[in-house]
Amino acid sequence: MKETFFTMGVDVGGSSVKAVLMEYGDTPRVVDKHTEKIRKRNPAVVADESIDYLLERNQLRYEEILYLASTGEGEMVQRKRGHFYSMTTHAKGAHFFFPDARTVVDIGAFHVKAMMLGPQGRVMNYKMTGQCASGSGQFVENISRYLGLAIDEVGQISLQADKPERPSGICAVLAETDVINMVSRGISAPNIIKGIHLSVAGRIVRLLTSLKAESPVILTGGMALNVGMVEAIQEVLKESKYDFEIRTHPDAIYAGAIGAALWGGYRHLKLLQKESLQNQTH
Amino acid sequence: MKSLEEILEYTSQLAFDLEFRHARDWKAEDPTRVLIGYLPIYFPREIVHAMNGLAVGIMGAGDRIQIIKGDAYYQSYICHMPRGIIELALNGNLDNFDGFIFPSICDVIRNLSGMFQILGKGKFVKYLDYPQNFLSHVGGEFYRAELMHVIQEIEKLNGVKLSPEKLNQSIRLYNRNRKLIEEIYTIRQDYPWRLSAVDLYHLLRAGLTLPVEMHNELLETVLIHIQEDIGEEMDKIKVVVSGAFCEQPPVGLIKTIEIAGCYIVDDDFMLGSRWIEGDVDDTSDDPVGALVDAYLSQSTFSSAVYDIENPKSQRLLELVRRRKADGIIFAAPSFCDPALLDRPTLQNACEEAGIRYISFQYHENTGQFKVIQEQVGAFSDSIKLWEDMPLEAS
Numbered sequence: 001m002k003e004t005f006f007t008m009g010v011d012v013g014g015s016s017v018k019a020v021l022m023e024y025g026d027t028p029r030v031v032d033k034h035t036e037k038i039r040k041r042n043p044a045v046v047a048d049e050s051i052d053y054l055l056e057r058n059q060l061r062y063e064e065i066l067y068l069a070s071t072g073e074g075e076m077v078q079r080k081r082g083h084f085y086s087m088t089t090h091a092k093g094a095h096f097f098f099p100d101a102r103t104v105v106d107i108g109a110f111h112v113k114a115m116m117l118g119p120q121g122r123v124m125n126y127k128m129t130g131q132c133a134s135g136s137g138q139f140v141e142n143i144s145r146y147l148g149l150a151i152d153e154v155g156q157i158s159l160q161a162d163k164p165e166r167p168s169g170i171c172a173v174l175a176e177t178d179v180i181n182m183v184s185r186g187i188s189a190p191n192i193i194k195g196i197h198l199s200v201a202g203r204i205v206r207l208l209t210s211l212k213a214e215s216p217v218i219l220t221g222g223m224a225l226n227v228g229m230v231e232a233i234q235e236v237l238k239e240s241k242y243d244f245e246i247r248t249h250p251d252a253i254y255a256g257a258i259g260a261a262l263w264g265g266y267r268h269l270k271l272l273q274k275e276s277l278q279n280q281t282h
Numbered sequence: 283m284k285s286l287e288e289i290l291e292y293t294s295q296l297a298f299d300l301e302f303r304h305a306r307d308w309k310a311e312d313p314t315r316v317l318i319g320y321l322p323i324y325f326p327r328e329i330v331h332a333m334n335g336l337a338v339g340i341m342g343a344g345d346r347i348q349i350i351k352g353d354a355y356y357q358s359y360i361c362h363m364p365r366g367i368i369e370l371a372l373n374g375n376l377d378n379f380d381g382f383i384f385p386s387i388c389d390v391i392r393n394l395s396g397m398f399q400i401l402g403k404g405k406f407v408k409y410l411d412y413p414q415n416f417l418s419h420v421g422g423e424f425y426r427a428e429l430m431h432v433i434q435e436i437e438k439l440n441g442v443k444l445s446p447e448k449l450n451q452s453i454r455l456y457n458r459n460r461k462l463i464e465e466i467y468t469i470r471q472d473y474p475w476r477l478s479a480v481d482l483y484h485l486l487r488a489g490l491t492l493p494v495e496m497h498n499e500l501l502e503t504v505l506i507h508i509q510e511d512i513g514e515e516m517d518k519i520k521v522v523v524s525g526a527f528c529e530q531p532p533v534g535l536i537k538t539i540e541i542a543g544c545y546i547v548d549d550d551f552m553l554g555s556r557w558i559e560g561d562v563d564d565t566s567d568d569p570v571g572a573l574v575d576a577y578l579s580q581s582t583f584s585s586a587v588y589d590i591e592n593p594k595s596q597r598l599l600e601l602v603r604r605r606k607a608d609g610i611i612f613a614a615p616s617f618c619d620p621a622l623l624d625r626p627t628l629q630n631a632c633e634e635a636g637i638r639y640i641s642f643q644y645h646e647n648t649g650q651f652k653v654i655q656e657q658v659g660a661f662s663d664s665i666k667l668w669e670d671m672p673l674e675a676s
Binding site: 267 | 518656659662663666
């Protein structure tokens with residue numbers, strides 16, 4: 001396949017919309033990307049604005065995008081040709097970053113999903129956290145807000161911890177009460193944040209072990225860029241004597257959108273092929 | 283001509299009018315008119331129509347009312363639909379009905395007919411036992427006697443005698459109704475985006491509370507609209523939904539299946555309206571006999587019917603092939619014995635034929651669809667993305 005064409009992936013997450021413009025071909029290439037916080041706005045509108053933003057910045061028209069795919073909570077995105085499920089797209093995105101990926105952990109705002117991959121980025125098995133919010137990115141964001149910290153700085157602050165204090169790992173509500181107690185007991189912000197990271201990391205490691213995960217493990221989603229989180233996962237793995245290689249990628253937050261754009265390209269070619277077969281039959 | 287949006291807005295209101303206002307107003311126009319309520323799945327409405335009556339489908343209360351009294355009538359291991367219907371009856375929503383038909387589906391419906399009798403609802407309550415023998419001189423005779431019983435009960439109510447001419451005319455109208463519905467399904471098979479599954483559901487469900495003449499007009503108009511190139515195609519798989527013939531899925535569930543990446547190209551939601559395949563003879567001197575013959579030889583397949591000579595698993599596979607569907611979604615109400623007993627047989631047939639499927643259960647008042655959405659979405663992705671990628675190759 002020598003010709004290339006444009007696809008777009010739009011990942012509507014719990015807290016932000018990620019959009020990726022891709023040039024699809026034998027060697028797909030990310031042309032441009034954009035993240036927009038939802039901030040209590042209508043996610044469909046934010047997604048629509050993100051699409052327009054990328055189109056405008058790259059001087060493209062919507063019609064030039066041959067497959068616009070949504071993922072995550074993106075069913076409400078109006079301008080799209082198809083929708084793929086977040087596990088499918090995160091798996092594909094991780095496989096794009098690291099073709100030897102065997103396991104992917106998508107740490108999203110509301111859920112953590114661990115997936116085992118086949119060689120082509122196909123999801124072979126998965127496990128996800130339950131309904132409780134204490135194992136999710138949103139939980140970390142809430143705690144950082146209580147402590148007056150920006151979410152972007154909690155990773156670095158967590159690295160400064162010398163005596164981390166773990167909260168109750170059972171329930172987000174109880175954990176938040178724990179944090180209030182910690183503050184009144186004078187526990188430092190780095191130690192609280194590190195404790196929170198260790199608590200979430202504990203859940204992730206339990207997911208990995210119950211899935212019988214294999215190395216390398218790729219972290220995707222917004223939390224994958226949080227250095228404190230990555231370090232906490234590595235610490236818990238070490239404590240538990242598990243030997244997994246943990247990898248992240250600078251574009252980890254875009255894994256879902258990249259996966260959607262890649263699968264979109266695949267589907268576009270597939271549909272063309274089907275159409276051509278049908279025309280031959282008729 | 284009304285716009286498609288106007289019709290769909292009207293039918294969405296009508297489909298879930300649990301006060302049955304339209305039927306009540308229709309009855310009030312003429313003192314000889316009668317309202318006969320019938321439960322899922324099938325009842326030959328032609329008979330009621332020919333006797334100056336309106337057969338109104340009572341499909342349950344869905345997720346539209348809170349069940350308070352109904353729960354006292356049924357154990358926790360019984361499906362949800364009869365609770366809603368008892369609730370409606372006890373709340374007075376069915377007070378304008380003159381009689382009730384309970385087609386034989388399962389023990390729960392039989393018990394519900396008994397409860398209606400004890401509660402004194404309607405002027406007659408008939409448990410209509412459908413034959414499971416398809417020989418004309420055995421099951422046919424039995425079924426004719428059952429229909430004659432209904433005819434006598436209606437005659438007692440309004441004094442209207444059933445004439446062959448009138449019944450043939452009614453059969454003609456219902457033939458038209460079935461044909462129009464089938465034509466809509468045929469268009470949707472190739473262009474499902476022109477009319478969503480939810481809109482189609484409302485359109486058909488509204489038809490259970492309207493005189494057939496009015497419903498035919500609506501169907502004709504919708505048909506004209508969807509023959510046009512409207513809507514925009516999305517990259518979704520095509521599925522047949524099976525198992526939801528009695529207790530109806532909540533509209534949110536139908537919507538969820540569609541937004542999760544599937545076009546529903548056939549289903550058994552409003553199966554009674556599509557029960558007879560093809561036309562019933564409308565020229566017979568014995569139109570009751572024509573209805574009996576149609577039941578014996580032109581019935582669709584369902585878990586409430588045990589036609590050993592014509593296995594339903596084969597008929598389901600045939601339907602999937604005819605609709606060019608990519609897979610089947612087995613969606614059955616919790617505790618629905620007929621649907622859930624049939625499921626393993628149907629699934630085995632799918633596996634042998636290499637047809638992909640998923641299964642889940644619902645209640646008519648299910649409110650959380652996230653898990654179903656994930657399941658349906660993963661099903662859609664697996665067909666779209668890995669249809670040519672065998673598991674071994676991965």
